[in-house]
Amino acid sequence: MKENGIKVVNLLKKFDDLIAVNDLSFEVKSGEIFGLLGPNGAGKSTTINIMTGLLHQTSGTAVIGGYDIKNKAHKVRELIGVCPQEPAFYPYLTGRENVEFFGNLHGMPKKFLKQRTDELLEMVGLVEGATRQAGKYSGGMIRRISLVMALINDPKIAFLDEPTVAMDVQSRRATWDFIKKLKTQGKTVILTTHYIEEAESLCDRVGIIDRGTLLALDTPRALMKEHGAKDLEEVFIKITGRKIRE
Amino acid sequence: MVKKMKIQRINAIVKKEMKKLTRVPATLFMALLFPLVLTGAFGLAFGGGNIAVDTTYTIGIIDLDNSAWSNLFIGNLSASNVISNQFYESNDTAQADLAQGKVDAVIIIPDKFGASIDSYWLNPLNASTWENTTINLYVDLGSLIVSNALPPLIQQILLTTLYGEQALSISQPVTIGNLSGVQASHNTQFDIMAPGMFAFAAIFLVLIVAEGFTEERTTGILRRIQLTPTTPAEVITGSTIAHMITGILQTAIVFFAAGFMGFNIGTDAIRILFAFILVSLLVLCNVGFGLITASLAKSLGSATGISFIFILPQMFFGTFVPITSDITKLVPSYYVTETLTSIFLRDAALTSEVVLYNFVIMIGYCVVVIIGGIVLFAKFGREK
Numbered sequence A: 001m002k003e004n005g006i007k008v009v010n011l012l013k014k015f016d017d018l019i020a021v022n023d024l025s026f027e028v029k030s031g032e033i034f035g036l037l038g039p040n041g042a043g044k045s046t047t048i049n050i051m052t053g054l055l056h057q058t059s060g061t062a063v064i065g066g067y068d069i070k071n072k073a074h075k076v077r078e079l080i081g082v083c084p085q086e087p088a089f090y091p092y093l094t095g096r097e098n099v100e101f102f103g104n105l106h107g108m109p110k111k112f113l114k115q116r117t118d119e120l121l122e123m124v125g126l127v128e129g130a131t132r133q134a135g136k137y138s139g140g141m142i143r144r145i146s147l148v149m150a151l152i153n154d155p156k157i158a159f160l161d162e163p164t165v166a167m168d169v170q171s172r173r174a175t176w177d178f179i180k181k182l183k184t185q186g187k188t189v190i191l192t193t194h195y196i197e198e199a200e201s202l203c204d205r206v207g208i209i210d211r212g213t214l215l216a217l218d219t220p221r222a223l224m225k226e227h228g229a230k231d232l233e234e235v236f237i238k239i240t241g242r243k244i245r246e
Numbered sequence B: 001m002v003k004k005m006k007i008q009r010i011n012a013i014v015k016k017e018m019k020k021l022t023r024v025p026a027t028l029f030m031a032l033l034f035p036l037v038l039t040g041a042f043g044l045a046f047g048g049g050n051i052a053v054d055t056t057y058t059i060g061i062i063d064l065d066n067s068a069w070s071n072l073f074i075g076n077l078s079a080s081n082v083i084s085n086q087f088y089e090s091n092d093t094a095q096a097d098l099a100q101g102k103v104d105a106v107i108i109i110p111d112k113f114g115a116s117i118d119s120y121w122l123n124p125l126n127a128s129t130w131e132n133t134t135i136n137l138y139v140d141l142g143s144l145i146v147s148n149a150l151p152p153l154i155q156q157i158l159l160t161t162l163y164g165e166q167a168l169s170i171s172q173p174v175t176i177g178n179l180s181g182v183q184a185s186h187n188t189q190f191d192i193m194a195p196g197m198f199a200f201a202a203i204f205l206v207l208i209v210a211e212g213f214t215e216e217r218t219t220g221i222l223r224r225i226q227l228t229p230t231t232p233a234e235v236i237t238g239s240t241i242a243h244m245i246t247g248i249l250q251t252a253i254v255f256f257a258a259g260f261m262g263f264n265i266g267t268d269a270i271r272i273l274f275a276f277i278l279v280s281l282l283v284l285c286n287v288g289f290g291l292i293t294a295s296l297a298k299s300l301g302s303a304t305g306i307s308f309i310f311i312l313p314q315m316f317f318g319t320f321v322p323i324t325s326d327i328t329k330l331v332p333s334y335y336v337t338e339t340l341t342s343i344f345l346r347d348a349a350l351t352s353e354v355v356l357y358n359f360v361i362m363i364g365y366c367v368v369v370i371i372g373g374i375v376l377f378a379k380f381g382r383e384k
Ligand SMILES: Nc1ncnc2c1ncn2[C@@H]1O[C@H](COP(=O)(O)OP(=O)(O)OP(=O)(O)O)[C@@H](O)[C@H]1O
Pocket: A015, A018, A019, A020, A038, A039, A040, A041, A042, A043, A044, A045, A046, A047, A085, A194
């Protein structure tokens, strides 16, 4: 495994009787955009939460950037940026203050922090909104500021849990461009989504996950070819007999 | 894993909390406006009032005379059913107990007391032959009742001693000397309540801390912080520093508001500093209670509810509510209120036994509660 890759082996997570993640194994290469595609409750967030050390697995291993999350979580946290599915932020801080707060928690030098904040706010189109208190933001603005908060530390590996939910088409496309730019900078990106289009146009490789189990893993093109499908939705239907979402 | 705490992180957390204080109206009200309004309202309500309560007063007696007359006087003091006597050998110990509120007043019967009365009875009509003496009376300056009610009472008992039951208002050979610190008789009920108000404001930090942390947990921001290299120690330290600042601001507000409403805090900088340190310990203690509450609470609502388990006893047993029971000694605010009363109203020295004793108890209390709070919170408080 290369420096900024991820290796997950036989990952299992039980919540009491419920198996949320079932014997999951996959690798993410350094510099790759990797997508976990699956319907609600598939186990995407649980997988991300284990990989970032928020949850402890029942068994199996997850090695992030060369460090086992189980005993080297503090090392992993210096490498990663995480955008949670529920965008947590301080409503009484402005957008910019929220971002800079997290930059400070990452111990970023002041000058670099300011420069990077400006740059990221510009990229997500929040330059003007950034001076307002985040509690007054629209849903889409919250998602965008949350993304900036996650990436402020210029992480080598980015975990993005449903990064474009609740965004309008324009913001979604801007966010995709933004994620593609991360790739050109050599970052590893692992994102979850239930948007077919997002997985197809953004991800180098996609893992299709349902009820905690990884059903298929390949490039979108190869998956479609293998199942004789015109898009990933059809791939999912062919494998499971169900639609990803109604 | 022991890791060095990073100032930059702690600083960011402190700043964030201070912004919350100034920007969130509910927090601003709870932390700063509430103490101001409370002090102002109490000052208006009780600033001029007078109170009369029937109690027993304990009087420290130093009998330097030890004559039949002095024994009669002491006997008469005991016979009045509102006074109980306690005897001292030296003035110093008696004064120390007075300063610490153990006795309500101290009477020094001079060595010429008996001789003086004898000289009077030898020639009651010729004042020039009397041997005049003065009884020194010191009263608890912290109590309005004592400083107002005791001197005339003792005067009356003195008359009874001299002339028997049908004491007349004729000139006497023995008089009671000037009360030391007579301004104490101007103490209003508000003056007596003021020390409790300093403690009162700090108590409500439980609510602010508990709700703050519970909210941060339920909104997921604590998890988000957990995803950065920030340690729990840094989160708690930052938050504690911020709440110490809030607590000191509160105390300053109550100080100035109480001063404005007529409470005399004096000019002794060391005393004022000591009072601030003492209240800061109470603040720390209540931050600890807040952490414990946040660790136990599952939701914002239960955080509020559990907070009051810490707030109410501290309020009733340790501020300006006059309860005399040993149960008061269970709450930290009691030690602060009691000590501040000693310092500001009874004029106790900072080095006096009770002050030091309370101070040490507060430090111990604080250490236990804050460590308990941190351990509980680090273990159970961040995830539910
Ligand atoms: N803390 C928890 N306690 C119990 N069950 C949980 C917990 N977290 C998740 N689950 C369960 O695990 C399963 C997987 O949930 P997860 O959040 O990982 O799904 P997801 O793929 O992210 O779905 P979505 O698209 O809705 O975000 C679900 O059945 C969920 O109910």
